[in-house]
Every structure is written in structure tokens, then in C-alpha cells.
Amino acid sequence: MSKGITSRSEDYSQWYNDLVIKADLAEYAAVRGCMVIKPYGYGIWERMQAILDKRFKETGHSNAYFPLFIPKSFFSKEASHVEGFATECAVVTHYRLKNDGNGNIIVDEEAKLEEELIVRPTSETIIWNTYRGWIESYRDLPILVNQWANVVRWEMRTRLFLRTSEFLWQEGHTAHATEQEAIEEAERMLDVYAEFAENILAVPVIRGRKTENERFAGALDTYCIEALMQDGKALQAGTSHFLGQNFAKAFDVKFTSKEGKLEHVWATSWGVSTRLMGALVMAHSDDQGLVLPPKLAPIQVVIVPIFRTEEEKAAIDTYVDHLMGELKNVGVSVKFDDRDTQRPGFKFAEWELKGVPLRVALGARDMQNGTVELARRDTQTKETVSQEGLSARIESLLDEIQINIYQKALNFRDSHITEVNSYDEFKEVLDKKGGFISCHWDGSVETEKRIKEETKATIRCIPLDSKKEEGICIFTGKPSVQRVLFAKAY
């Protein structure tokens, strides 16, 4: 099969688009900026959901569901929140269509809403308005709730998974009696995200805090995990916000403390989205197609038979039945591609494109020799191995592939963190190498904005593990006490 994928070196951005479409992950919908997530892509997202959902429940959270629509007035109760979201909102103004008498369907102007409704871009406002009814005393706290939902942010420039007008996500919204407990929650969920990114997505991440300029609208502190893509650009893969008492104050949510005092509740929110699909594709894949970590691959092993006669086919079928049974027993997801409409070479290319971690091919000679050909997607290597003990070998190979994919991404990331001490150096590294640039910054919003204007690089985060170090800001020469990470970002 002709894959029709642009190479990364030729045009990275086009490579990404080609790959997402050719590998059947998603496509643009007829509605501007929205996407259709196709079954193969959705299968990966479902795996992400299931694993994250388990993690959320293990850390004490329950799922719930809040309305899609938010009254406009709610939305403006938290001043910085409305500023952050007002310019990209879908607004519902009517609740009925009608026939205009000439056979045209038009909006029925008599069915105008008294108050416009905003399609949720995020749910802090509607949720905190609801929490007011749930919280009276410290005994009602903490509330540890998560929601899996669709949200809408009207984006002018969209890219499949990375930036779409509608996307799928989860948003955790928790309520606490103390500041300390809320901060701990925000940090705990950042750790959940980081562990997930590294062990499941196989994407190494840097845990950090956002600067004031990059913070979530309405947060006192935004924690984030930042990943690096193969083109040297960073991608924010998840955020966890300490919201202080901002939303509790905006929605008048108070509780009686153990000491009998009436106090405002402390809040966090945290989320990851279908953007992770973009991170997954861009972190690992190559010019031949997707490279999926086994823990997320909808199909972990594909088996392709090679035969000339019905007799040969029958022998292979019998063996494959047996092998598939063994693999399914140990929880390996396996597909037998016995289509008679396509040749083996076509199938090899197709499963390579779709990122299946392991391919088993076997023909008549293999059956005689008691062997199969095993091909790894991540290293593009093949070997002939014995049928004996094959399922155990496959199991351990899948683990090895998961680790190898992570290690490869880690090596790339680590070799793309560059310390610089001057603005000239900064610009040179940004231009020629990309990646994260570790440097001193004077801590002002103004400096950050000017660097962004001049170079398009932003402060991705102030790493949580960064040591205090005296230095001077590369841009203003003012004193600084620790390095931050700049990068161009998705």
C-alpha cells in the first residue's frame, strides 16, 4: 500500500496531519474546527480513559455529570475566568427552529432564550454553583469529583487532537476545608498525570508550575506536565490548578469549620484531554506511521499468514487458533489478519502504519520448522523465533517495547534541554536545536511577554525539582534565583 505520508524532515506539521488521517485516528468534521474521532483513534482514547479513571478512583474520586450549558451570568462571576474564556465561546441563543412557510428551516425568533447559554469551555462555574448546595459543614468535605465530558472553545486555528473547537476531556473539581489540603490535592493529581504520561504514554514529562502569565484563568497556581515532541517543540500534557477560594467566593460557597467558624471553601481543578492523542502521535511515531506503546495499542499483536494452498492455510489456522487463545489468556490483544483480499506485503505496511507493536508472520516453511517471524514496530527489527514458548516471549517483548519507547523519548528529551546564560545563546539554541532552554529570568510578566514577542518561546514551567541558583535574567540582566524552562510550544 502507498502510505502517502509526508516525511518528518520535509514538513513535520504535514507529517502529523497525514499520519492522523491515514492511520484512521481522526478527521475534520463538516463543522468548522470540530473533529470526528474514528474507531481506531477512539480505541486508544478509551484505553487512556480506562487507565486514568482507575487512577482517579484509587485516589478517592468519584465521577459525576454536570450540565453542558452555563448561564452567561455565571460565567462572569469570576473576573479573571471570564476574561480567559469569553473570546472563544459557543453561545446558545434560541431553542427552536421552524419552517418559514417556503420550505426553509429557520431559527424561530419567538423562541429566544431570556438568558443566553454558554456551551461549557470548562465547568468551574456551574460546578461551584452546584457545590453551594452540597456543602454546609466540614463534614461535607472534601468533595472529590471528576467528570468525563466534551467541552467547546471556539478556536480560529485548529489541528486534529491538538486544538479543536470541541474536544473530550476529564475535569476534576475538588473542594477542601483547608488551603494545605487543596494544594496537596493539586500536587497529587499532577503526580497521577506524570505517572500516567511516563508509564502509559511512554512520554517523559517535566513537572512544574506555570508563571502568572500562563496560569489558568481563575487559578492561584497552575501545575503542569510538559512534554517534548520530536520537532523540539513542547506540549503541555496536563494541568492541575490550585484555585484558592476564588470560585468559592464568586459562588458564595462557605462551610462551618470544626471550630464553628464560617469559611470559604478551597478548590482545585485538573484536566487532561484528547490532546494527549496528539502528544502520543508526535512523541513516538516515524515516517512509516504510528508507533504505539503496547499499553495503549488497541491491537498489540497482529498475525499475518503467508500461504499458497488451502492445505498450508489450514495448518497455519490451527496453530494460530492455539496461539491466540494463549495470548488472550494472558491479556494480550491480538488480531489475526486473514483477509483474502490483500497480500501480506500490503498488510505489513498497513499494520506498520497503524503502529501495532508486534507482528507475527508465518508461512509453510515456518510451520515445518516450528518457527515464526517476529517483527518489532519500535526498532523495525525482525527475527525468526521458535513457536515454543512464543506467547511468553511476546508478553515480555511487549514490556520491553514499552520501556524502549519511553527510553528513546527520554534520551531525546534529555539531549534537548540546554542551559544558556545569554539572550544571544538563547536565540541561537531556539533556532538551531529547539527543545527546552533552561535559563534565568527576572520573574516579571513583562519580560516573559517581550521574549515571547521576539522569539515565540514561552516559559513552559518553573520545574518543581529545580534548585535555587543565583543568576541574572538573560533578557534584562536583573537578578534571578532559579532557572526556568523556555520553549516554543504547541
Add this chain to the structure above:
Amino acid sequence: MSKGITSRSEDYSQWYNDLVIKADLAEYAAVRGCMVIKPYGYGIWERMQAILDKRFKETGHSNAYFPLFIPKSFFSKEASHVEGFATECAVVTHYRLKNDGNGNIIVDEEAKLEEELIVRPTSETIIWNTYRGWIESYRDLPILVNQWANVVRWEMRTRLFLRTSEFLWQEGHTAHATEQEAIEEAERMLDVYAEFAENILAVPVIRGRKTENERFAGALDTYCIEALMQDGKALQAGTSHFLGQNFAKAFDVKFTSKEGKLEHVWATSWGVSTRLMGALVMAHSDDQGLVLPPKLAPIQVVIVPIFRTEEEKAAIDTYVDHLMGELKNVGVSVKFDDRDTQRPGFKFAEWELKGVPLRVALGARDMQNGTVELARRDTQTKETVSQEGLSARIESLLDEIQINIYQKALNFRDSHITEVNSYDEFKEVLDKKGGFISCHWDGSVETEKRIKEETKATIRCIPLDSKKEEGICIFTGKPSVQRVLFAKAY
């Protein structure tokens, strides 16, 4: 605790509302007609989802995701479809808010959409528009896709779970090469729903077909499952539609058949929604609270300790640790309610209200005797049983409870199907007894409408298993060949 639930005999409708709210299943949101599904209610819905999703995958379906918004023009391409949905649609007309300069947030009139977007009330149109790009030849068929999503139908009179402006559901949308295959699919999914309703929800259902008047807008045939609530009203619990080639024609979706001919594709769609939560509550619960079938109960067993001293508590704790370990090992979901802020009697009432199938209570004397008190929610019976073999006993009791709840609902349903042969009899049964009324009908939309106007009863379905039987229509005296089921319905 005071439960504050109206009794069923006093006001069935109020009983339902009280119960949904007091048992923490859901509440009305600040947005008209929308609901908040609370963690306990959502926990039940999640179990429904997981079980249905497994069934869908076992029957060959994959999940995918299509956009929330549908361009207005799409919506009107299938004539009967638009008629069915136009009068209850949320319409997005703008994509931005702004500050009016006086600190008020208003809709930015400069950000008006060229074409209004409809928030999906169902997704046939956007999906069939997408399928056009996926289907070229018979090799691309069948497409067996399901979507879990939120939909919006602007309802004027709403009731929690039963009828809300936004609700959660799944919608299957399949594409086939032949009429026969599509009909088989629609029937297969009806069977999946019926099996789920009976074995999981413990709600007996009648499988049938809708009359022309009650059909889904755009379907050639609508299959349904109809359940009976305790007040004698019917509830449609799931539908599966044979759509013929209607949507393929509206969206120009053709395929090349094996014989090389260009033909329109055949379609089905099928769905169940959070409405099932309402059916679950109304079918089984009583004046004391919810009665949940064990297969859906988020907590299957609650353990309540009764003690006076710390020493007594310690002994109980040790035993409970052991019991919980055993129960979790066999997959029983169990909660130890050791709150020290509430008395045992309060806890008993609370878990009764929340429908936990089995309660284990144990005090100092039980510890001496090696016993516990076991209380069943469904029969409201208690017995003292040995601690020996308790977890096995609990496991089998949960199975027994599941069956008993179903049997009780089945007995009620079966005793509420009444055959009548005259309109007077019809009206009398409808008034005094309710339930399903089996009678002859002349097959005309006109007659059905007139009976509905006069009695509020509608034809719930033409049962799939009904025998041909000569008769005369109770309303017009015209000839009829089989009985249909009338009822008042939710």
C-alpha cells in the same frame, strides 16, 4: 434519619422526585431542564455503561465520537427527521462574548455564525454525512459504530432522568449492504437491550414494534422494549430503528456492490439513555427508598458495627477486615460504615434509602456467638447467621436478590396485562387498573390518535411475539388481525 419521602400511594410522582433527590441520584441544575447527576447516581449509570459497552463490543461494534454541533442545513436534509426534532433544538448562533464597556458581559454581535449550529438531539445527520467519506465499496461494509454522548432536546416539562433537556445516552449507527442485514442488526440490538433490561436492570420488557405514529422521525421501522412501572404506566426503555435508505439518500451515501452496481447503503440506529435510571428507580423502589438490583448497586453490601467500648470496636474491626478481604476477592463491592458521627439506626435508614441490597450488622454479642445480622433490602427481612461461610452465603444471596427483584417486577407486570374487547372495557381498565391493555385496533393512525386524545393512552407496541388473531377494532369496529398493547406512558 428522617427520609422525607412522600409515599407512593399518596403521590407516586412526588415519591419519585423525592427519592431521586434524597437518595443522591440527581438534582435539577441551575439551567432550565438540565440535571446534575450526582456521584451515587452516576455510579449506577457507569455500571450500566460498562455492561452495555461490553455487549456492544461482543456483537462487533466499536466506539467513535462525532461532533456535538450539526449545521442547520444538514438537519433539514431528511424531511421527516427535521419535523421530529426542529421544535426542541438548542441553537448556537454566536461564538464570542465581549465586555460592553460598562463591565457587562454581552454576546458579541460581530461574532455571528454564518450558519447556525444545532446542538445534536441525535446524530444520524452528522454521522451519515461522515459515512459518505468512509464508504465506497461493499468491502467497507458493514460499519458498526456506537457513540456515548450527551444530547439536547429542549423539553418544556422535565423530570429528573425521565425527561431532561440534556441527557446522556449511547447511539449506535450502522451501515449495511443489504436491507436484510440492516433489519437483522436492528433486531439483534433490540435483543441486547431486552437481555440487559431483564438480567441487569431486573426489569421485564415486552419487545415490539412501534406503530407509524410513534416511530422515530426518519425510520421505516422502530423496534422497542416497553417496561411497566409500579403506577401502571409504561416506559419505553430502549429503541432500535431500521432506517432503510432514508439517510443514505439524504446524504448521498452509495456503495459499489459485489455485482458492481452503485446502490444506496442501508442503515440502523439504536439507543438507550439515562432514562433507564428512571425506569430502574420506578420499577423496584418502595416507600423506604431505592431497591437496587445487585448487578447495578455501587455498594452491594454495607457493614455497620455496633459497639459501646473501644475494645468491642477493635474486635469487630479485625473481623470486618477479614470479611471485606474475602468479599472483595470474589468481586463483591462492600462498604464498612464505621463513621463515629452517626448512630447505627441512622446508618440503617440511610443505606435502606440508598438501596444497598444487603446489610451486615454486628455487635459484641454477635462476636461472642460467631454470628452477624443479615438484612435484605428487597424483602425487608433479617436473620442471624453464622460468620462461618458468610462470604459464600452473601455471594449466593446477591444472586437470589437479583432474581427475586426481577420476579417481583415480572409478577406485577404479568398481572397488569389485560385483554379487553370493547372500548368501554378499555376505558374502565385504563382508569381502575392501568397497565398494558391488549386489544384489537384497526391499524389506522387516525384511530390511534383519537384514542390518545380521549384517554391519553397510546399504542406502546405491536408485540413481536403476538399471534395473529381475527378481531374487531375496539374503537371503530373495523377488522383487525392482531392485538396491540395500549398504555399510558412516561
